[in-house]
Structures are given as structure tokens and as C-alpha cells.
Amino acid sequence: MLYQVVRPFPLSLDGLTLIDLDAGDEREDFGGMEAGLEAEGFIKPVGKKAAIEPQVAQPQVTPVAEPTKPVSQPKPRRQR
Numbered sequence: 001m002l003y004q005v006v007r008p009f010p011l012s013l014d015g016l017t018l019i020d021l022d023a024g025d026e027r028e029d030f031g032g033m034e035a036g037l038e039a040e041g042f043i044k045p046v047g048k049k050a051a052i053e054p055q056v057a058q059p060q061v062t063p064v065a066e067p068t069k070p071v072s073q074p075k076p077r078r079q080r
Helices: 034-039
Strands: 003-005 009-011 019-021 043-045
Antiparallel strands (some): 003 043
């Protein structure tokens, strides 16, 4: 997807080389940082916006096994 830079910022895809991006620049590759840069207002999608939704793993619920025999109650103590 093509994104447009809204606010100027330096970008480093390899951790060494800085690319100075100016407002109005358009590019596709942000090294997997598109969602974060868009959320912070540095970039915006150009044209039709794709739905970017975070992938949240649903918790797996493990059913609890039912006891096979009744749970015994402690015997009352004898009084002397």
C-alpha cells in the first residue's frame, strides 16, 4: 500500500542509514512500521484506506475435567 508522509521524520530501515522524509513524500516500504507510524500521525494511506486491525490472539479456554467420583467431606472429629 502507498503511504504519504504527513510530518517530516528520519527513517532508518537497517538501523544505520537515515532517510530524511519530508511532508508530502510517498512510499510503500516502511520496514513493517506502517501501523505505528500511522497511529502516531507521521504517515497516512493514499487513496482507498485498507483496514489495519491488530491481530489479537483469542485465548484458548481449556475445559475443566469433572471429577469422576464425589469429593469426600472430612469426617467430623469425635468428642471425648
